[in-house]
Amino acid sequence: MNKPQLDIDQLMSELHELAAISECPEPPPTVTRVVFTETDLKARKYLNSLYEAAGLSVRVDAIGNTFARWEGSERDAPAVGTGSHCDAIPHAGMYDGTVGVLGGLEAIRSLQRTGFQPRRSLEVVMFTSEEPTRFGVGCSGSRTMSGAYSPDDLLQLTDDSGDNYDKVRTAAGFKGDLSSVKLPEDNYSAFVELHIEQGPELEAKQLDIGVVTAIAAPATAEFIITGEGGHAGGVLMPVRHDAMCAAAEMIQAIESLAIENSSPDIVATVGCVDIHPGAINSIPSRVTFTLDLRDIDGPNRDAVLTAIESQISKIAQHRGVTFSSRILNADPPATSDERIVAAASNAVKSLGHSSQKMISRAYHDSLFMARIAPMGMIFIPCRGGVSHRGDEFSTPEQIAAGVETLALTMAELAQ
Ligand code: GLV
Ligand code: MN
Ligand code: MN
Ligand code: MN
Numbered sequence: 001m002n003k004p005q006l007d008i009d010q011l012m013s014e015l016h017e018l019a020a021i022s023e024c025p026e027p028p029p030t031v032t033r034v035v036f037t038e039t040d041l042k043a044r045k046y047l048n049s050l051y052e053a054a055g056l057s058v059r060v061d062a063i064g065n066t067f068a069r070w071e072g073s074e075r076d077a078p079a080v081g082t083g084s085h086c087d088a089i090p091h092a093g094m095y096d097g098t099v100g101v102l103g104g105l106e107a108i109r110s111l112q113r114t115g116f117q118p119r120r121s122l123e124v125v126m127f128t129s130e131e132p133t134r135f136g137v138g139c140s141g142s143r144t145m146s147g148a149y150s151p152d153d154l155l156q157l158t159d160d161s162g163d164n165y166d167k168v169r170t171a172a173g174f175k176g177d178l179s180s181v182k183l184p185e186d187n188y189s190a191f192v193e194l195h196i197e198q199g200p201e202l203e204a205k206q207l208d209i210g211v212v213t214a215i216a217a218p219a220t221a222e223f224i225i226t227g228e229g230g231h232a233g234g235v236l237m238p239v240r241h242d243a244m245c246a247a248a249e250m251i252q253a254i255e256s257l258a259i260e261n262s263s264p265d266i267v268a269t270v271g272c273v274d275i276h277p278g279a280i281n282s283i284p285s286r287v288t289f290t291l292d293l294r295d296i297d298g299p300n301r302d303a304v305l306t307a308i309e310s311q312i313s314k315i316a317q318h319r320g321v322t323f324s325s326r327i328l329n330a331d332p333p334a335t336s337d338e339r340i341v342a343a344a345s346n347a348v349k350s351l352g353h354s355s356q357k358m359i360s361r362a363y364h365d366s367l368f369m370a371r372i373a374p375m376g377m378i379f380i381p382c383r384g385g386v387s388h389r390g391d392e393f394s395t396p397e398q399i400a401a402g403v404e405t406l407a408l409t410m411a412e413l414a415q
């Protein structure tokens with residue numbers, strides 16, 4: 001197999017062009033791109049023009065998952081898939097997801113330039129809504145594609161304006177039968193996603209590539225704490241049931257339970273807090289907060305979740321407030337396929353890059369693709385391990401190493 005012929009300048013300029021399609025009040029490289037907005041549609045249009053220029057055939061499913069295909073000589077054989085997402089959380093960086101979509105496209109183009117003829121078709125997928133920003137749950141595209149979500153599950157999702165998924169996707173121009181989104185189990189012979197690490201390990205060890213062996217199990221939940229509101233001047237401290245003070249104690253308990261747990265991989269984050277009525281001179285009567293909890297060990301994650309609920313219940317009792325909770329998702333971890341790990345390791349070796357095997361602490365669409373295809377992931381370093389921030393950064397050289405590794409991995413899997 002010849003070395004893939006990358007055009008890293010073209011890829012970098014495409015990454016920057018995509019980053020400029022943003023609804024963030026801050027300028028690029030800080031990016032906000034929420035699913036099914038005008039911005040998302042503009043980004044999709046831009047990607048489609050690139051797919052077309054590369055001679056790929058494009059299929060868009062009923063919820064906007066987009067498949068761009070380079071036909072192999074055996075058109076009916078299960079394809080080799082790659083890809084990631086282009087939606088971006090508020091004030092995100094410009095590399096999360098996009099490196100896997102535009103890098104997946106460049107991997108295909110770099111093989112085309114060598115005159116390589118794949119036996120299996122190669123396909124780059126742009127998944128709809130990997131991020132939970134709009135509908136509260138991540139990976140709605142790949143969840144549905146893999147059958148982890150039924151059309152009914154999708155219809156339960158609503159955004160902040162109360163519009164449900166179906167209404168929003170239809171308004172964005174994605175029509176068609178939701179039950180057609182699920183892919184057959186033999187659609188892909190392999191699925192391999194390129195992504196920035198979103199953690200500090202590769203940079204700290206000065207390694208070019210991480211070959212992912214497993215993806216940690218994510219869970220999210222929402223808690224609503226109800227106390228008693230009142231006048232900030234009139235109600236004396238001994239008789240208060242301040243929902244925010246209760247929530248603060250609960251959030252500290254969550255942090256302690258994660259710190260004290262024996263798993264080194266458990267992480268807990270409270271990323272959203274909403275205070276009602278939210279006035280400077282009013283005692284909070286209701287607080288809603290979210291929990292994001294992850295571990296590579298699924299049962300341990302669940303045990304910590306149970307401990308968190310019981311601690312919250314105790315705190316609610318002694319503070320005289322009530323609470324309700326709702327699990328938004330609790331997904332099992334996924335394991336990479338050995339054949340894909342071997343193909344990626346071979347690619348790294350033949351390109352002369354340094355690498356390690358590692359787990360993914362962030363979740364990705366590959367978590368769900370693993371349910372319907374042998375799955376693997378390739379990580380590249382990002383500066384300081386920073387992600388989900390505007391200063392997220394990987395060098396063109398790091399990106400090039402990832403894309404050529406992906407290209408060679410796909411080439412091996414396609415034969
Ligand atoms: C997805 O972006 C995640 O939070 O891992
Ligand atoms: Mn992300
Ligand atoms: Mn991502
Ligand atoms: Mn992610």
